[in-house]
Amino acid sequence: MTKGEPVEEQRIASGGGRMTTPPVGPVKAPGHPGAPAASAACAATVPSGAPAPAGAAGAAVHSEPEASGEPAGPGPADSAASAASAATAPAVAAVIETRGLTKRYRGGQLAVDGLDLTVPRGSVFGFLGPNGSGKTTTIRMLMGLIEPSSGTAHVLGEPMPRAGRRVLPRVGALIEGPALYGFLSGRENLVRYDAADPTADPRTRAARVAAALDRVGLAAAAGKKARAYSLGMKQRLGLAAALLQPRELLVLDEPTNGLDPQGMREIRTLVRELAADGTTVFLSSHLLDEIEQVCTHAAVMAQGRLLTQGTVGELASSTRGRLAVTTPDPVDAARVLKEHGLTDLVVLETGVTGELPLSSPSAPLDLADLNAALVRADVRVRSFGVERASLEDAFVALTGEGFDVAG
Numbered sequence: 480m481t482k483g484e485p486v487e488e489q490r491i492a493s494g495g496g497r498m499t500t501p502p503v504g505p506v507k508a509p510g511h512p513g514a515p516a517a518s519a520a521c522a523a524t525v526p527s528g529a530p531a532p533a534g535a536a537g538a539a540v541h542s543e544p545e546a547s548g549e550p551a552g553p554g555p556a557d558s559a560a561s562a563a564s565a566a567t568a569p570a571v572a573a574v575i576e577t578r579g580l581t582k583r584y585r586g587g588q589l590a591v592d593g594l595d596l597t598v599p600r601g602s603v604f605g606f607l608g609p610n611g612s613g614k615t616t617t618i619r620m621l622m623g624l625i626e627p628s629s630g631t632a633h634v635l636g637e638p639m640p641r642a643g644r645r646v647l648p649r650v651g652a653l654i655e656g657p658a659l660y661g662f663l664s665g666r667e668n669l670v671r672y673d674a675a676d677p678t679a680d681p682r683t684r685a686a687r688v689a690a691a692l693d694r695v696g697l698a699a700a701a702g703k704k705a706r707a708y709s710l711g712m713k714q715r716l717g718l719a720a721a722l723l724q725p726r727e728l729l730v731l732d733e734p735t736n737g738l739d740p741q742g743m744r745e746i747r748t749l750v751r752e753l754a755a756d757g758t759t760v761f762l763s764s765h766l767l768d769e770i771e772q773v774c775t776h777a778a779v780m781a782q783g784r785l786l787t788q789g790t791v792g793e794l795a796s797s798t799r800g801r802l803a804v805t806t807p808d809p810v811d812a813a814r815v816l817k818e819h820g821l822t823d824l825v826v827l828e829t830g831v832t833g834e835l836p837l838s839s840p841s842a843p844l845d846l847a848d849l850n851a852a853l854v855r856a857d858v859r860v861r862s863f864g865v866e867r868a869s870l871e872d873a874f875v876a877l878t879g880e881g882f883d884v885a886g
């Protein structure tokens with residue numbers, strides 16, 4: 480690697496990223512306090528492998544230019560306009576909202592098809608979907624990196640890509656690993672990022688960089704060369720770059736990808752802390768358990784379409800749970816359960832399990848009645864309970880296919 484080249488292919492951003500989300504349904508009003516008014520920092524697109532942009536601030540979104548040669552998104556923000564806009568921007572309830580958002584690539588590929596997403600302010604939103612389901616394309620449209628074929632996208636209440644110069648400074652993003660200079664220390668890398676932000680006051684730079692390093696737990700390693708950083712440390716440094724300025728929205732693309740379990744835990748803890756501070760986090764991940772652990776909401780994509788969105792609890796509970804009955808009379812128990820609409824019965828020596836019917840308002844299934852029916856049929860019940868459906872169950876039920884939970 481020659482001096483001056485980023486350590487690895489870049490993708491950071493103060494303003495770009497991937498996300499998507501959801502909700503549909505009854506989404507609880509976010510309990511977090513309003514996001515801080517963002518001071519302006521600029522976002523810029525940077526060609527792969529290019530050095531951090533001189534004159535643009537903050538992190539940079541990376542995106543390869545689209546084959547079609549479509550617009551590559553907004554350039555550096557106008558600092559004064561951005562600062563004014565950020566200071567006066569109303570706090571919208573939905574941080575991301577798309578209606579009928581569609582992208583058909585020039586070759587004819589329909590990558591995103593009529594997407595209606597709503598990401599509530601204050602949520603930690605998981606964007607979930609198998610490879611090729613349209614997540615990256617969606618994020619690129621949200622960040623103004625490519626133009627939709629049809630439909631609309633609003634980010635922080637402003638239309639994208641039109642309002643990119645006002646919006647992107649209020650968004651921090653970490654996309655597929657940060658672009659770092661290996662020959663510089665962690666601190667020096669951040670100084671570079673900060674210096675590239677025309678709105679960042681040089682007099683307070685050292686304090687800003689120190690605070691960002693401290694925020695991500697890199698204060699002690701700040702003097703180490705970035706090339707000596709572990710993958711997890713690089714991810715954290717990327718997050719620090721995205722956090723040099725207050726952000727209303729953080730877009731994190733697979734932030735734990737490639738990390739060891741300890742690194743994953745650290746990043747997840749950091750994400751929770753950032754969310755607790757009021758920042759909305761949009762998190763793309765293929766790890767279902769990560770979404771369950773970290774996210775309040777999630778959206779599931781498949782083949783360019785949104786299958787569902789809502790709170791993680793709603794998504795998991797939308798699938799039928801399984802009833803498990805421990806009994807020395809499993810055959811009789813199975814008969815009774817079948818009469819009450821349970822399906823997929825599995826009779827074991829020690830009991831029986833079965834899928835509960837979907838409860839409807841007109842014919843609600845009362846588990847107490849079910850238990851009473853077993854007793855009436857002289858089934859000796861030792862235990863009786865419903866196994867909670869997981870997000871993975873929900874995903875499988877929605878798509879009819881498994882999900883690569885191991886990554």
Ligand SMILES: Nc1ncnc2c1ncn2[C@@H]1O[C@H](COP(=O)(O)OP(=O)(O)OP(=O)(O)O)[C@@H](O)[C@H]1O
Nearest residue numbers: 545546584588590609610611612613614615616617
């Ligand atoms: N520039 C492009 N030109 C043509 N087709 C594309 C382009 N980028 C993506 N596609 C296609 O659009 C579809 C959606 O791709 P996209 O990258 O958005 O999915 P994804 O969910 O992000 O997948 P992954 O997790 O693998 O990144 C895929 O079929 C992909 O091959």
